[in-house]
Amino acid sequence: MTSRPDGSPAEAAAAAAAVDAYPRIVAALIRVIGDWTLAEDCAQEALALALQRWPVNGVPDNPGGWLMTVARNRAIDTLRRASVERRKLRELAVFALTTDDGGAPASQAEDTIVDDRLRLIFTCCHPALSMEARVALTLRTICAVPTADIARVFLVSESTMTRRLTRAKAKIAGAGIPYRVPTGRALAERLPGVLAVLYLLFTRGYTAGGEPAFAEEAIRLARLLRLLMPREPEVAGLLALFLFHHSRRDARRDAEGNLLSLDKQDRSLWDHAAIADGLDILAGLGQDGPYALQAHIAARHATAESFSGTDWPAIARCYDRLAGLQPTPVVELNRAVAHGYAYGPATGLDLLARARSGGALDDYPLAVAAEADLTARDGDHARAATLFRRAATAVHGEPERRALLDRADEEDDKHAANGSH
Numbered sequence: 001m002t003s004r005p006d007g008s009p010a011e012a013a014a015a016a017a018a019v020d021a022y023p024r025i026v027a028a029l030i031r032v033i034g035d036w037t038l039a040e041d042c043a044q045e046a047l048a049l050a051l052q053r054w055p056v057n058g059v060p061d062n063p064g065g066w067l068m069t070v071a072r073n074r075a076i077d078t079l080r081r082a083s084v085e086r087r088k089l090r091e092l093a094v095f096a097l098t099t100d101d102g103g104a105p106a107s108q109a110e111d112t113i114v115d116d117r118l119r120l121i122f123t124c125c126h127p128a129l130s131m132e133a134r135v136a137l138t139l140r141t142i143c144a145v146p147t148a149d150i151a152r153v154f155l156v157s158e159s160t161m162t163r164r165l166t167r168a169k170a171k172i173a174g175a176g177i178p179y180r181v182p183t184g185r186a187l188a189e190r191l192p193g194v195l196a197v198l199y200l201l202f203t204r205g206y207t208a209g210g211e212p213a214f215a216e217e218a219i220r221l222a223r224l225l226r227l228l229m230p231r232e233p234e235v236a237g238l239l240a241l242f243l244f245h246h247s248r249r250d251a252r253r254d255a256e257g258n259l260l261s262l263d264k265q266d267r268s269l270w271d272h273a274a275i276a277d278g279l280d281i282l283a284g285l286g287q288d289g290p291y292a293l294q295a296h297i298a299a300r301h302a303t304a305e306s307f308s309g310t311d312w313p314a315i316a317r318c319y320d321r322l323a324g325l326q327p328t329p330v331v332e333l334n335r336a337v338a339h340g341y342a343y344g345p346a347t348g349l350d351l352l353a354r355a356r357s358g359g360a361l362d363d364y365p366l367a368v369a370a371e372a373d374l375t376a377r378d379g380d381h382a383r384a385a386t387l388f389r390r391a392a393t394a395v396h397g398e399p400e401r402r403a404l405l406d407r408a409d410e411e412d413d414k415h416a417a418n419g420s421h
Contacts, residue, residue: 010054013063014047021064022047022144026072027116030123030179033075036169040141042078046070047144097421112144118181118228119347121221125194126177133168134197135204140165153204176270191229195238195291197307198222206249215246226281236281237292243278244298259403261379263307275302293322312342329360337370345378365394369404381418385411 022043029039046067060066075197124137132154139145151161171177182190198218205215222239229235251269254260279299287293297318304310319335332355340348352371361367388408392401 008055009129010050010059013059014050014054017050017063021067023120023142024064025068026141027120029071029075031116031119032043033079034179036172038075038078042071042074043067045074058114084104117224117290119125121194121225122181122190123172123177123179124249125197126172127190127193128175128177129168129171131200133164135201136161136165137168138197138201138221139214141218142221145217150213153214191232191234192227198225199291204247204270206245212249215242215249218242219246233285234291236285237289237295240278240281240285240295241291241298243274243281244295244302247274247278247302253399257399258406259399261403262301267306270302278302287318287321290322290326293318293325297322310341312338316342329355329364330359331385333361333364333367333370340374345374348374349378363394365391365400368394372407372411374416381411381415385415387411390394
């Protein structure tokens with residue numbers, strides 16, 4: 001993602017190699033030389049050289065290996081010029097034997113690559129960093145997203161984002177954050193934090209005003225993490241959840257660009273290959289973790305022939321279990337909506353009132369919108385219109401605001417029609 005191909009086969013190959021090889025190169029160099037910035041600089045220089053040479057000389061048979069060799073040589077040259085201690089140069093020389101053809105056994109080299117990539121992911125997502133820093137560092141280091149693109153999503157200048165990334169890397173070095181994958185109990189404690197970063201990255205791309213490429217990067221990273229950690233069911237659950245949600249990307253807006261709720265979407269536009277992929281991943285996966293449960297909920301929506309034909313009682317039962325694992329206000333809100341569709345709007349409104357009793361959902365636009373929808377289904381169209389307008393004033397995105405105001409107008413029309421009889 002450091003460069004977008006303009007149609008040239010060489011540029012397309014460089015872009016594809018960047019997506020696959022960039023995090024492996026950075027991870028391997030960080031492990032050997034311990035210098036995060038130098039590792040990134042060398043990887044970037046290798047990609048720039050590829051864009052310069054490949055259109056002239058042709059794409060090498062092993063683009064990733066070519067990039068790795070160039071980046072390693074850049075690191076060696078830099079360390080020599082800086083008169084860095086001989087130990088790091090010796091380690092890079094040994095590293096060369098494991099990356100060139102004819103070096104270490106394939107299985108050993110692959111194990112090292114897996115370890116390096118996992119180390120990089122867990123380091124970028126370390127809990128000592130703020131969540132924003134974790135997401136930004138993941139985008140920059142693992143996904144090779146340009147700093148300017150990250151800055152735009154976070155609504156800051158490129159220079160501000162550059163400083164934030166620099167501070168995050170300095171904190172990793174200064175605080176002695178270990179460049180390793182935790183094991184045992186520590187892994188169980190840290191993995192949810194890594195998955196939370198991917199989840200936030202996905203939502204940054206999936207929301208109406210988000211960057212769609214970020215959702216695709218989250219899916220790619222979830223696939224990578226599942227490949228590296230095949231025995232972790234929550235990793236598989238998160239990937240399946242992403243696929244089910246992302247399958248609806250082409251049906252979420254009408255011809256004028258307005259957001260469409262789930263009940264109004266043309267299901268023929270859904271990506272059924274992605275749904276099938278999600279179902280394959282979900283097959284045999286239990287409902288023991290939060291992401292697995294959410295994936296099972298999303299699967300019920302994805303496989304229903306129509307909104308009215310959705311198995312809402314099964315979804316409500318999943319939310320009951322999810323609320324037991326994560327009794328957060330947002331989960332309770334979604335549980336109330338599910339019960340409202342499964343057992344009637346009055347049931348949903350009662351559960352919603354309980355969820356809001358602590359005040360955590362006061363003026364939360366999605367809670368107000370949920371109350372509006374349940375109220376409309378309960379027959380009070382005038383109050384529903386008022387609630388939809390209140391929710392519209394609280395949301396930040398213009399597409400969401402328009403959708404809520406459209407719903408308010410619909411409820412006004414129903415109220416007027418009922419009054420005319």
